[in-house]
Amino acid sequence: MLTLIGAPTDIGAGSRGASMGPEALRVAGLGPALQALGYDVHDAGNLTGPANPDLPPDQGYRHLDGVIAWNQVLHDAVYAELQRERVPVTLGGDHCLGIGSISAVARHCHHTGKPLRILWLDAHTDFNTQDLTPSGNLHGMPVACLCGQGPDALTTLAGEVPAVHPDWIRQIGIRSVDDGEKRLIAAAGIEVYDMRTIDEIGMRSVMEAALADLTPNTHLHVSFDVDFLDPEIAPAVATSIPGGPTYREAQLCMEMIADTGRLASLDIVELNPALDIRNKTAMLATELVQSLFGKSTLIRRPSRSRG
Known part of the structure; x- marks a missing residue:
């Protein structure tokens, strides 16, 4: 049972347009595509929050109050769906929304005693801070906020600080990291599989490592930033970084996640239709999400899913 939750905001981004992402995914047929796989899909519509005032930074943050408001309302919506034992699928919106979504997942896992694994599919580590x-x-x-480094209103959303421990996170596809972030990521000890690693050992080995040691009751959350993909195949992102995963690498990533049977929540973020070509990126994202929820070319035996 899946619930689509639209969060149409670009309040945390540097460019406008990600607020149109939820509708682009709907136009691409995401809901019906998942229904065709046999899922009970409910589209809960769009959440509402403050408009993007498009102001300069104030003490190191742009639009902090608005970001807090959006993440609080998303936290509440995601947590409510988890309590109903449904799989929340957040349709973003920019990636600041990961704070509210994953804080809700972390709160749910704390209350249910489930271990949490987060796959952060992104070109960026997203570990900047006010000072950096x-x-x-x-x-x-x-x-950074999820790991306890940020404004109190964001770091405390899950009810505990930090909401997430760094060793619960696996970042995949990374290829753009600010100098200060490099030091913070290293100090935090987050496992990062950057594009060099993917080039050296391949997506299969990366995914085997990222998915290692999952227990039968692990809650697996995927935070899918569309700029994870190479911009040649996914142009509709404001923070485009060349050299990302190819179509086949991305499909393998999604299919291996599906093979675990552990996927329990999902964010799709940073899709900016203003930069797209005939909704190409939204349609690709929809196709990849289908793979994430089990669509495959063949009926595969469990023993051969990695082989």
Whole structure:
């Protein structure tokens, strides 16, 4: 049972347009595509929050109050669906929304005693802070906030600080990290599989490592930033970084996640239709999410899913 939750905001981003992402995914047929796989899909519509005032940074943050408001309402919506034992699928919106979504997942896991594994599919580590950020854009800070480094109103959303321990996170596809972030990521000890690692050992080995040691009751959360993908196949992102995963690498990533049977929540973020070509990126994202929820070319035997 899946619930689609639209969060149409670009308040944490440096460029406008990600607020149109939820509708682009709907136009691409995401809901019916998942229904065709046999899921009970409920589209809960869009959440509401403050408009993007498009102001400069204030004490290191842009639009902090608005980002807090959006993440609080998303936290509440995601947590409510988890309590109903449904799989929340957040349709973003920019990646600052990962704070509210994953805080809700962390709260749920704490209350149910489930271990949590987070796969952060992204070109960026998103571990900037108030002191390091070159822009003040909070879509570059969600992982830091989840790990306890950020404004109190964001770091405490889950009811505990930190909401997430760094060793619960696996970052995949990374290829753009600010100098200060490099030091913070290293100090935090987050496992990062950057594009060099993917080039050296391949996506299969990366995913085997990222998915290792999952227990039968692990809650697996995927935070899918569309700029994870190479911009040649997914142009509709404001923070485009060349050299990302190819179509086949991305499909393998999604299919291996599906093979675990542990996927329990999902964010799709940073899709900016204003930069797309005939909704190409939204349609690709929809196709990849289908793979994430089990669509495959063949009926595969469990013993051969990794072989």
